[in-house]
Amino acid sequence: MDRSVVEQARHEYWDRRKRPAVSDKGVVTSQHFAATQAGIAVLEEGGNAVDAAVTTALTLQTAEPWMSGLGACGYMLVVEPDGSVECIEFTGRLPAKMDMDVYAEKGDGSAYFNGNAISKNDANVRGFLSVAIPGCVRGFSAALDRHGTIPFARALRPALDRARAGMEVDWHTSLTIALGQPEMRRDTGMQAIFQPDGKIPWPGMRLAMPQLAQTLERLTEVGPEDFYTGQIARDLVADLQENGNGITLEDLADYQPLIYDAIPFDFAGHVIHTPGHTSGGHRLRAALGMFEERHGAGPDGPEFFAQMARALREAYAGDKPLAPPAETDAKGSTTQINAVDATGRMVAITFTLFNRFGAYALSPRTGVLLNNGMAWYDPRPGRAASMIPKAYAHSNMCPVAITGAGRSHAVLGASGGNMIVPALAQIVALHLSAGLDVEDALMRPRMDAGAGPGIIANVDMSDAEIAALEEIAPVRPAQAEVMHRPFASPAMIGRRAEAFVGMPDISYPAAHAAALERNA
Template sequence: MNENVEQWQVRKPAVSSPDGAVAAQHWMAARAGAAMLAQGGNAVDAAVACAMALNVVEPWMCGLGGSGFLVVWLAKDREARVFNFQGTLAEAIDPADYPLDPAEPASLMGYPGVRDQANVRGYGAITLPGAVAGLSAALTAHGRLSWAEVLAPGIALAERGLPVDWHTTLQVALAMDLIRRDPAASAIYLPDGAPPLPETYRPLPALTATLKTLAAEGPQSFYQGSLAEKIAADLKAGGSRITIEDLAGYTVEQHAPLSGSHRGAAIHTAGETSGGARLLDMLAYLEDAFTPGEAVGPDTWIAYARGLDQAFATHKRKVGLAAAGAEEGGCTSHMSAVDAEGNMVALTYTLLNRFGSGVVLPQTGILMNNSVSYFDPRPGNPVSMAGGKRINSSNMCPTIATRDGQALFAVGASGANHIVPCTAQITALLLDYGISLEEAFHSPRIDASARGSVRVNPAMGTDGVAALAKVFELEVAQLMVFPKLYSCPSGVLRDPETGTCWGASDPSAPAAGAAIPAPFSLTPEGTGTTAPRA
């Protein structure tokens, strides 16, 4: 083995239950979701509760100020549906506010730099957040429990405060330059001007009050009620062009999934504006060009890399990006849920960058997105800025696979440009080789996105690395906690014959975990989780 590779391995066993499972990037959020199953709720209730809890325990990734996609499989109807709650630009958005500046770095999405990074940080980077509207719409349409019930674990977590472990301290430290620009964000995340120490809790009084208001007054208050007035006032004071009329006009798009097939299974993704098109293109390449053998081998990784490169090259031509030079990093949350009846949810939502815009709205405690950087500041492209325009190009690709009218698995990931390669490979591994969910999550992966090279995890062995090196220019990099070079997946699987449900999460993400149904508690004992204490 390469002497420059660290000599350690981490393994997280999958959890299983006949009554369902939830997997997420934080074990406390997974428990919050699994508690809904214990209360008689279904996979939609579990996913929404999990998402609301993540807003508290993993705020740098997602939250009330974010947006995303939810894909649901309805077992009784044998149908998949999509809730697109992506953010939209203010009606009064003005591209003149975002002049190009070659001295500034490109945005996360790879578009040219803008003066003072106005599309990346601060109030000018914020789009209308769709999370509350999208999650509540899915709950109303397909959940069993009330809005207040699914918010209860998140409120309990918020009352206790943001749990700080070493990983939280790392995340804050990585974003210090952004956070210190905003007084409200600094007050929470930079006590005494520095990242908080592990084994502490940071109070969240404004966010706690906001969650309680949402529970009492309903999700509509975020867009047309008392919360909307506070949100609009804070945005205006900070210089955002978003108005209270923009908030009132926000809508969730509900539609059929973008679907394809692979090895006899139907694959349902979030739609053309998600990363699902690339995932399906990669799988279509494999159907035509690759016949899997008895076990995963070098030929597997070569085929997967070729398929991904081809899919990304097509995507980049479509959105006006160069064929190479894709973005790195990015911060998002994915969660998957399954219940005893075979309903499944794959849900991905995000603030886009780590800590989004770096803005915490003072009156509500909401950390806001920086999704204006999803848009090309140059005119004339499909993803260029326009008033009221919805985000129409994303890497998020929550995915559900079904066969013969029954759900097989739900999977997705975080990690910007790494999301599609990760999700596509796990999907392919499960269907190409019939391996277990746990084995798929612990299999080494490559990362390819038409950037001129392929990143490879040396855990696949010297023969695999050598075989890839004959075909591609390689970047050899192991799977680590940071940087997250191979994305951060969470998934669930259900055996249609036995009804056993499984949940698994990224083994290299310290707080990620899966949980099975149990009453919610703020303490870890007796909960059936796979992750250590935060």
């Protein structure tokens, strides 16, 4: 491809860089600096990486509420200093009883970006009908009980303080709300919070969150079980059922996160760990296995990316049980948190409302922004992701842990729907096979391949790298930018000699990595 054609995909000229956080005491990364700082404060108080990661995750609902919150679902990997890795899976779940007439296939052949059929009236995509049982409150509570040192109330404190003060609006918040304005106006609760007076908020304004603040205060006083069996549960179910959703109090009480040893596989002299079969881990393992067989250790460059593209395309093509995904996810809402403490305990959390602003439905009694997790399921029977009562959701999320020599080595993850696994596969291989430092691996321009028929190449890749990709499939050049996002948004913490180094996503404006007692 001629460089002049590649440059036509460039919209601007400026360097996107993020400062790495380096320390032998502890590091936290997230997609918003306020949440990262909340996690670091926990480490400063003597908490561990699990305490810091959960606090960071809970704080994000007051900084980027379109990404996550109490209504979200996801995965958490906890890596002990000795290299053992546990997964806490708190994905969405279906209720015990469902009216399949409500969720019947639309019948026009339309499919969601993940390949699932869309229900009639978009019932599994948008609005109260699209809400699945959320898992993050019990998931994070279980993590603190099993591995943490602080109570749930302490982890909630920064989120509660920020909800009471109201969320400060920056330019990216204004843009995100503007993009969701049409859908938001269908829900009076959402419009009241995010479009006061019916207008898109300007940077510098504060958005009041009184109902959410009350819910967070009750969770602080009564405990996380209230979300599933107490007054919050009753309020949440009342809001859902008044708007047609069949989730019951029994469904909430019955929800439990899944806790198990993460799935290990060998790669480049290390062990890679992923969540179980509902995650994108099976695709990642397949892609890295084929890449190592064909390329092995060696520098990044044209051959590196060509073999990685082939491996990713074959991994997606061979994934027969799941529906074939569309090329990109333009409305995803996933977020990534990583943490490490002085002992080498590491944590990676990937969780989400699924779409940006989830279901575009806000529980008026609780102030909780709800997920549209029903879109993780297919209304057609006989599929891996079919709508079966009490089924846990399949997704592209895939936090990753790397261990070796009897200790933790790195954690990473990404947001970006179908683009998550391709990004993580490249970063793992850049770090372990090509020998790039964490900072260099995250800064390296890369491509996206696997989910769609072609390959998307970053305009900052070399001409030789793009030419090598063109021999495999049609290539579309794209620039990494804030909006829209043609590539995933990864973050990583790993080792640099005897210290830890953390890198946030370099394209997300507020993303930040912070260190405890940062060293040079």
